[in-house]
Structures are given as structure tokens and as C-alpha cells.
Amino acid sequence: MLKATLEQWRMFKAVVDAGGFNQAAQQVHKSQSSIHHAVQKLEQALGLSLFENDGRKVKLTETGELMLRRASFLLDEAQKIEAVASTLNTGVETQLRLAVDIIFPPELLYRVLSKVSQDFPLLRIEIMETVLNGANAMLKSDEVDIAISPFAYPNGFSEDLCAIEFVAVAHPEHPLHTQQRPISREDLKSHRQIVVRDSSSERKGEAGWLGAEQRWTVSHVRTSIDMICQGLGFAWLPVAIIQKQLQNNQLKPLELDHGGLRKAMLYLNFDDGDKLGPAARTFIGELRYQSMQMPCASHVFENNDCT
Template structure:
């Protein structure tokens, strides 16, 4: 490079503070040092960046363009310094997070936001799965943090969430037109849609499986769209369908007995006590105990 980061910092300081004298006070360098540095920068680039009017230093048209690129360069350099400091302290460059698809997204976003604020340089690699897919990721060493409805036997885990499932269908579905609460026998005569286990070595489906007709899909959004069109019914997490229920796009199926089902979610920290600080902090956010 013809130029140095320090020259770009001095140039930016002159622009930010409106002149050489003000920049000198702000970044604690002599005015002559800053003046020489910016002059040398312009000379090396072969482009005039500033015009001095009175006691003010104003950007030229070329200076505006170069300042924008220079700020990007300085930001990247600061990011490198911060990343190096994090690595020196043992902070992981990335955390592999595996979450069951039924985990409430309204709860997930604040967790990710808080994590980004605390560890901005640590990447998150997020895998979403169904049923046993998380155990497969864990057993293959592809997850540092797991949120799952099932955990390996003997593995330390923590309960963090209980998800309520409701039986729902389109408001005009036959199960809504019986004139009485539906029975499980009524359900068995209708088509049900279920979500397939995402584990490669499993053929399990999720939910009540008593219907004679069954469609199996691999993604939650497909299941939801099928139900919205009146093609089937399903038990779905309440947080997936709250808006649809309020808007009348879906309706809860009235059953002759309590239709609610509850599934618990557990948190597993793959590395246990040896997990890095970023991973442990993220686990604490999910458990509500991060500090």
C-alpha cells in the first residue's frame, strides 16, 4: 500500500472535527503531524482530498468518495484488531447452534440480538431441525449448542421451554362443520399433515398419527400452507398460528376432550464445562441466566 491506516485516521479526524486544530485536540497529535500526514496522503494518492477555507477544511468531490472508502478500511482494521483480541481471550470465532423447528421465533430473535451485542465478531451457524435431527447433529459433532425435545441418555440438559400444540384446520374444513365437538374417531376419518423427522436415519413423523390418510412434509411452512387451503388438519405449535387464528384463516378444532398437547424443549451444551465463553453466554441467554 502507498498509504497507511494512520494517514487515513488523521484525514478522517480532520473531516470529523472540521479542521486541523480541532483534529489535533481530538486525537492528541500535533497539528504539524496531522497536516503532514494528510498532505502526504494526498500526494501519494495523487488526489486532492481537502480544501482549506479560513480555519475550516472542506472535502472535495473526490475527497467525499475517498472518505467513504477510507472509513470502510478503518472499520475493517478495527474489526481485525477486535477479532484478534477476542481470539487471544479464548472467544470462539463461531458457535454452531441447532434448534428444533418448534422453538418460538419471537423468543429467538431477542436472544440473537443480545448475543450480537456481546460477541459481535463470533459467527452463528444456525441449523433448524425436526425431532431427531438435532441428536444426529450432536452425535456427528456438528452442534455446539442444542435445543431439542429429546436428549441423549445421560447427557446433562436444562429445561427451557414448553410449547403448546393445538389441533387446527381451515374454518370450512369438515371437522368444523359437525355441529358438535369432534372425536378422535372423527379425526381418523380426515387427512392429517405431519412434519417428517429431519434425521437422515429416521422415518419418524411428528404429532398424533391416528388418521387413516396422512401427508408427510419436510418443512413447517408447507404444512401450514396445506392446512390454510383446507386440504388437511394438524396439531401445530400455538405460536406458529396465533396470527392465523386471530385473522380467521385457521380455526381450532373443537374436540370432545382437552385437545391441547405440550412438548418440552431442553438445552444441551455439547462442550459442557469446556465450552468457550461465547457458547456459554448464548446458552445463558436461552436459559435466562446470561450475565
């Protein structure tokens, strides 16, 4: 038999989050005496002191700090259980929220979304285009249900989805193409590089930056492509996204001495599979299938098949 109730733990955490009993009463819309009573009952049931007086304020004891970590986990899990129950109760979800890194091939995404919409015509789909850590940041803050990210998700489910090839490119008339030898890293650093800004609030990095002295930072890969096509610099860009520009000779791969192709893995990430409804599961299944069918991009540079 449990000694404490979820409501008592909730009142305990509310006092901590709000910074006091009066503030907690306002936030949870209960009387201050009822919150005091709930916390006192909790302390009595456990035989522990969770708070101590600090002048006019209360602060956690060392024991209280330990119990707060456990209580936060307990309340989070209880919330997840209710979310699963809500999904089961309503059947098919009405909304699917996706965070998709901008390097993911758009045509592949469109095919997946088309299939999901055929099966669930009333489903509202929200797509947030992200860069680097942005997708996982949105997943962590519960702004999306599923993330396609260049980074694995440490706090939930994560699996390899597909490898994306990047190529260093510039406009055919860019000075880097006039060299009579393979281009070195030092050569690149003396020219302007266009990089894409991390869309997460932490801004941990910028996509593909090689330490060029001249750097223009943009928020979307489409802007980067447009700038490169105008001859304003060079960049590492996803092959799947620039095939048209390569074929039309708007962009030309740079002949690097250290290899002009790079690969980056994209991951399928979500927090809790039990919370996902039928539409989300259909999206995941179709995404896996379409990603397996995705051809490699080396045919842009060679006539032979990829191995």
C-alpha cells in the first residue's frame, strides 16, 4: 500500500516550482492551507522533512532535493500514462506534429505524407523545418511527436533512418574552379563559405563550417543554394536537394584533395512509442519503407551504379 498519493507529490513539486506556498496556491488554484496540509501529510507518511525555513522563505532540505528528483520522474510518468490512455480513448489522433531536418530529401517526405493523408484524410499535419539540433530540441520540449534529426535522441527511441550525401559546390565560374590543382582546406578557408545556422535555441553549431575566414550564415538551406547559384561563395550541400542545379550547371562540385563527398546519418526519433496513435505509426512505417528505397546520389558524378 502506497504511503503517499500523486496529488501530494504534485503539491510538493508545485511549492518547489513556484518558490513558496503562497505562490503555489495561486498557480494550482488551491488554498494555501490545503497545500500546507498535503505537504505535511506527505512528510508524515514518509517520516522525512522535505522543507526547512529560511527566513520568510522555505527551501528544500537535502532529503527534499533527492525526493524532488524522484517525484519529478514519477509525475512525468503519470502524465505519460494519461496521454497513452487519451490516445487509446480517442482512437485516431487528429494532429501529427513533425520536426524534419532540412537536409532530408523533400520528395521522399512528400511521398510519405501523401500516403499518410490517403489513409487518414482528416489528419492535420504540422511540419517544422529544422537545422542540426533543432528537431531534437522540439521533441524534448514536446512541441512535436516525431523528429527526423542528424543526431540520435538520448532520452527516447532512436534508429538509423538514412544516410545523406553532401558535396562541396560552387558556381561554375567561381574562382575555386580555376585552380589547376586539387583544392585544399587552406584554399577553401580563403573564400567565403555559406553555412546554415542551428535552429535550436542553444545554437550549438553551424552546418558544415570549415573555418573559412569569410562566412555568411543563413537559416535555411534554400537560401544557401540560391547564394551559391549567384556565385557568392561555396558550401557543403545535400546532393539529393541540389540535383536539379547540378544537372543545369548552376552548381559544380569542387575538386577537393581530401574528397568532395561526405555522408551524414539521419535518425528517426520519438519520445514514447506507446503515446503514438495509428496515423503516427503509419507515418513511421511508410518513412522506413521509402527511406529503404532511396537511391544513393553518386550517379550525379558517375555513370556507374552505386555500390
